Amino acid sequence: MADTQLLLGLSFVLFALGLVGVMVRRNALVMLMCMELMLNAVILALVTFSLETATLSGAVLVFLIFVVAAAEIAIAIPIVLQLSRQRSSLDVEGYDRLKG
C-alpha cells in the first residue's frame, strides 16, 4: 500500500506547509491562502482513507468541507478588503485591537 502512504505523506506535508505559513507570514491574504492549503491537506487525507476502506463517507465529507471553505472565503475576502481600505496595509501585526 505504498500509494496510501505516499498520499498521506503528501497530505501531512501540505498541512505542515499551511500551518507554518499561517504562523510565520504576516500578510493576511497569504495567511488565508495557507489556511486553504491546510483544508486541502485534510481533504486529501479524507479521500485517501475513503479509498483505503472502500466507503463513501470520507468522500461525502469532502463536499461538506468545500461548502464550508467557500463560505469562509466569502466572509474572509471582504474582511481583508475592508482592512486594506482602512489602513492600506495587510500586516496582521498592525491589527491587535481585539486584545482584551
Add this chain to the structure above:
Amino acid sequence: MNLLTIIVLLPLAGFLLNGLLGRRLGRTFVSIVGCGLPVLAFFATVKAVLLLQAAGPDAALLEVAYRWASFGDRGFDVAFYFDRLTAVMTLIITGVGSLIHVYSTGYMKDDPGYARYFAYLNLFLFFMLTLVLGRSLLVCFVGWEGVGLASYLLIGFWFEDPAKAAAGKKAFITNRVGDAGFLLGLFLLYWALGTVNMDEINAAFAAPVAPAVSASLVGVLLFIGATGKSAQIPLHVWLPDAMAGPTPVSALIHAATMVTAGVYLVARLHGIYEHAPEASQVVAVIGVLTAFFAATIALVQTDIKKVLAYSTVSQLGLMFLALGVGAYGVAVFHVYTHAFFKACLFLGAGSVIHALGGEQDIRKMGGLWRRIPLTFGTFAIATAAIAGIPPLAGFFSKDEILWFALASEHGGSPILWALASAASLMTSFYMFRLLWLTFLTPSRMSHDTEHHVHESPFSMTGVLVVLAVLSAIGGFFQLPHFLEPLLPIPAVMESLEHYEHTFVYLAVAVALLGFVAATVMYRGGLARGEALAARFPRLHRALGGKYFIDELYEAVLYRPLHWISDRVFLGLGDRFLIDGSLHGLAALTRRASGRLKLVETGQLQWYVAMAVIGVVGCLAWVWRHG
C-alpha cells in the same frame, strides 16, 4: 352561621378599609368604619352570649373556621371556642373597645394620622379577639403576637419623636423575652399531649392518668409569657414607657385589655395550674411583689399617666395573686372591674391633658374641678372604685382577692395578705393624691394654660359617664359565681371560715385610711409632700427612679450585648471575616487577571501558535496515556 368568625373578622375589615382607603375617603368615613365595626362586633358578641346562655352553664360554642395545617391524621385548625370565660373577655374587649373608639374620635380629632390611628386600633381589636376566641394555643399565640405588634405601632404612633419610637421598641422587645417562655411551654404541651387545644389540655391534666410532663414546668414557662404581656416583675419595665402612645391607646391596650391577656391565659389553662402548686406559688409571689413594688413607685410619680401606669402594673399584680391562690374567677372579676375604672381613669386623664393642651405634670395642675366638672366627677368615681370604697366595683373584686390571698386552701398565706393589703393601702393613697393634686388643690397652672382650659366634647365626656356608671355598679354582677362552672372557687381554710366579714371591714378600713392620709398630706397642695420627700431623700430618689431597674438592665444586659454586637459580631464577624474574605477574593481575582491578560496580545499569529501548542500537547498526552 359563623357568628364567632364574624366577631373576629369585623375589626379586620375595619383595619383593611381604614388602612387602604381611609386617607382618601376622609374623616367621616374613617369614624363611621372605625367605630361602627367594633360596635357591630359587640352586638354579635351579645348575640353569641345569648346563644351560650340558652345552652346551659358549662356549655361552649365551637366553630372551626379553617384547616390551617394537616399532617397524617393530625392537624391544626383555626377554631374559635366560646364559653363563659371567653364571653366575659369578649364583652370587655368589644364593649370597652367600642367606647374607647368613640372617645378617640374626639381626642384625635385634629391629628394628621387619623385614618392610620383607627386602622391600628381596629387591627388591635382583631388580634385581641383572636387571642381570646382561639381554641388552640397556636391561634392564641397568633393573637398574642398580633396584639404586641398593634401595641408597638400605637405606642410609637407619633414616631417622629425618637423617645416615643424607642418606647415602642422597648415594649416589643421586652415582650419577646416573655414570648420565648410561652413558645417553650406550647412546644412542651404539644410534645407531651399531642394537642394544643386548650379545653383538651385542661381535660388531660384533670384525667386520672397524669400526663407525662411536669405541670409546674409548663405552668412556669407559660407564666413567663404572661409576665411579658402583663408587665409583671421582672418584665414590667415596658408598660410605664408605653404611656408615650396616645391616651386612648393607654386606656384600651395598656389598661383594659391587652395587658390582661396574661391573666386570661392562666385562667384559661387553670387545669394546669390546679395541678401545679409550685407554679401557682411562683405566680402568687410574683403577683404580690409586683403589686407591692409598683404601688410604692406610683406614690412619687408626678406624670399623671405614669401614676396610672404603675397603678395598672400593681392591679395586674393583684390579679396574678388571685390566680396564684387558685381564685381564677376572682382574677377575671378584677379584670372586668379594672377594665371599667382604669379605662375611665385613663380617659379622664386624657380629657385633662386635652383640656390643658398637653400638660401631663400634676405639679402644674390643680383646681380643675370647677373648670371641667364632668371629667372631675367621673374621675372621682373611678378613683373611689379603684381605691376599694364600697359599694363601687373595685371594692368587690379587690376584697375577694385579699380574702382568698389569706384564706385559700390553694396557697393562701398571711404574708400574701399583708403585702396585698399594703399595696391596696398605697393604691388608695396615691389615687386620692392624684385626685387632690389634679382637681382639688388651688391652681398651680400658668396663666396662659389656665386661660385655655375647656371641657372636652361630648364624644369624650359621654364615654366617661358610661364608664363611670359601669365602675360604680359593675361590682354587683357576681362574676366568680357566673364563672364557677368553668373556674372553680377554691375552698377556704376551716380556721378562717367565720372571719370573712371581719376582713371585709378591714379592707374597707384600709381603703379609707389611704383616703384620709392622702387628704391630710395633699389637701393644701404640694408643700407637705415635698417636706416628707426632703426628710427621706434616698428613699424618694429610689422610688422616683423606679428602683433603677432600667439602669440595672442597661448595665447588665444592654451594655454587654452592645459590646458583643459591636466588637465581636460587627468588628470581628462582619467587618473582618465576611468583608475580609470577600474583599480578599476580589483582590485575588484582580491580581490573577492582571497576570493572565498579558497572554492576550491581539497578535493573530501568537494565538495560532498557542492553539498549535495546545493541540500538539493534547496529542502527545493521548499518545503517552492512551
